[in-house]
Amino acid sequence: MAGMSIGQAAERSGCTVATVRHYEEEGLLKAIGRAPNGRRVYGWPDIHRLRFVRRCRDLGFSIDDVRMLLGATDATSPDCLAVRDMAVAHIDRLRVMRVEIDALEQSLSSLANTCNEACATGRSPVCTIVEDLGATASG
Amino acid sequence: MAGMSIGQAAERSGCTVATVRHYEEEGLLKAIGRAPNGRRVYGWPDIHRLRFVRRCRDLGFSIDDVRMLLGATDATSPDCLAVRDMAVAHIDRLRVMRVEIDALEQSLSSLANTCNEACATGRSPVCTIVEDLGATASG
DNA sequence: GCTTGATCCTCATGTTACCTGAGGATGCAC
DNA sequence: GTGCATCCTCAGGTAACATGAGGATCAAGC
Numbered sequence: 001m002a003g004m005s006i007g008q009a010a011e012r013s014g015c016t017v018a019t020v021r022h023y024e025e026e027g028l029l030k031a032i033g034r035a036p037n038g039r040r041v042y043g044w045p046d047i048h049r050l051r052f053v054r055r056c057r058d059l060g061f062s063i064d065d066v067r068m069l070l071g072a073t074d075a076t077s078p079d080c081l082a083v084r085d086m087a088v089a090h091i092d093r094l095r096v097m098r099v100e101i102d103a104l105e106q107s108l109s110s111l112a113n114t115c116n117e118a119c120a121t122g123r124s125p126v127c128t129i130v131e132d133l134g135a136t137a138s139g
Numbered sequence: 140m141a142g143m144s145i146g147q148a149a150e151r152s153g154c155t156v157a158t159v160r161h162y163e164e165e166g167l168l169k170a171i172g173r174a175p176n177g178r179r180v181y182g183w184p185d186i187h188r189l190r191f192v193r194r195c196r197d198l199g200f201s202i203d204d205v206r207m208l209l210g211a212t213d214a215t216s217p218d219c220l221a222v223r224d225m226a227v228a229h230i231d232r233l234r235v236m237r238v239e240i241d242a243l244e245q246s247l248s249s250l251a252n253t254c255n256e257a258c259a260t261g262r263s264p265v266c267t268i269v270e271d272l273g274a275t276a277s278g
Numbered sequence: 279g280c281t282t283g284a285t286c287c288t289c290a291t292g293t294t295a296c297c298t299g300a301g302g303a304t305g306c307a308c
Numbered sequence: 309g310t311g312c313a314t315c316c317t318c319a320g321g322t323a324a325c326a327t328g329a330g331g332a333t334c335a336a337g338c
Contacts, residue, residue, distance in 0.1 A: 007314065017315090022296055037304065039315055059243050063295070084254040087247050094244045098237060104198050105233045108226050115223040146285065156286085161325055176333065178286055202324070 002043040009042035013050030020050060026063055028053050028070060060090060141182040142174075148181035152189035159189060165202055167192050167209060199229060 010017045023029055024040075029049055033041040049070075056066045069083060149156045162168055163179075168188055172180040188209075195205045204225060 005314075016297085018297060019295085026295090037315085039304085057295085059246060080254060084251055087251045087254070091244055091247045091251065094240050094247070098240050098244070101233050101237050101240070105230055105237070107198060108230045108233070112223055112226045112230065115219060115226070144285075155326080157326060158324085165324090176286085178333085196324085 004042040004047070006040050006042065009040075009047055009050060012047050014054050015050055023050065023053055026067075028063070028066060060094065061086075065090075143181040143186070145179045145181065148179075148186055148189060151186050153193050154189055162189065162192055165206075167202070167205060199233065200225075204229075 004012070006017050006020055009015075010020050013020070015023070024032055029046060032046065033043075035041050052070075053066050056069060057063075061069070065086060068086070143151070145156050145159055148154075149159050152159070154162070163171055168185060171185065172182075174180050191209075192205050195208060196202075200208070207225070208222060
């Protein structure tokens with residue numbers, strides 16, 4: 001089953017067609033074959049590599065990070081420790097993000113609740129959410 | 140104390156100078172005065188408006204969202220309910236984000252742990268993180 | 279009065295990770 | 309053979325600013 005079109009490759013890897021082309025021109029894929037008609041031809045190794053990239057991106061790694069990871073897989077002796085350090089650093093970033101998100105949700109929830117009490121029955125002359133967000137008259 | 144420079148405005152609002160200019164050209168600020176020498180002059184209402192925008196952005200609202208919120212503050216009769224709906228929708232987005240972040244952290248943590256066991260003592264011939272991420276040999 | 283460094287101006291381009299569309303060739307089904 | 313789907317290559321758009329060029333202005337110190 002080698003010899004997939006870009007459409008099939010996209011479907012099997014969970015990318016869009018545009019994204020697959022994008023990864024190629026970012027140099028994340030090894031030389032992609034071409035059919036006599038000029039169309040790209042993908043094999044299973046390409047699909048796996050695409051999935052790998054997609055997975056990393058979903059995990060929040062940048063394209064540059066992925067390039068590094070792929071460099072590690074391509075090298076004969078991957079720098080495992082550097083890769084692990086990258087993962088650990090990324091975990092730290094995620095923890096910070098979660099704390100921020102929790103705080104935001106709290107703020108927004110209380111704003112929405114206040115609003116519910118103040119104007120859910122209709123329109124209040126002044127939106128409490130906007131008030132609470134700190135908008136002072138600026139006329 | 141009216142008559143602040145863009146630098147002071149930036150400092151007091153928690154923005155960078157570039158960001159303040161950016162918000163202006165996005166139409167988020169009301170007409171900013173100019174000194175005879177052509178420099179922008181800010182008053183306290185401008186600072187408050189900048190803080191409002193900054194706060195909203197930090198809360199994850201897009202510039203377009205903020206434009207809407209400011210429209211609500213500027214209008215004589217703000218559409219409070221629409222504003223509340225926006226906040227509620229945003230809370231939903233935040234919840235989804237948090238679930239994803241939790242999952243990512245789990246994945247990365249287990250990856251890092253596996254790596255610690257496998258290659259913390261040196262370099263393993265194959266990095267387990269890269270393996271676990273799904274990279275199968277690709278040519 | 280003059281130099282120096284900080285701050286300001288505008289305009290243009292860069293960043294990230296793609297998406298969208300133009301304009302045209304090709305493939306597949308009926 | 310006539311559509312419609314899929315593919316191709318550019319080119320430009322998106323969000324929310326950041327950065328840099330090239331030049332004017334200001335405030336401080338000597």
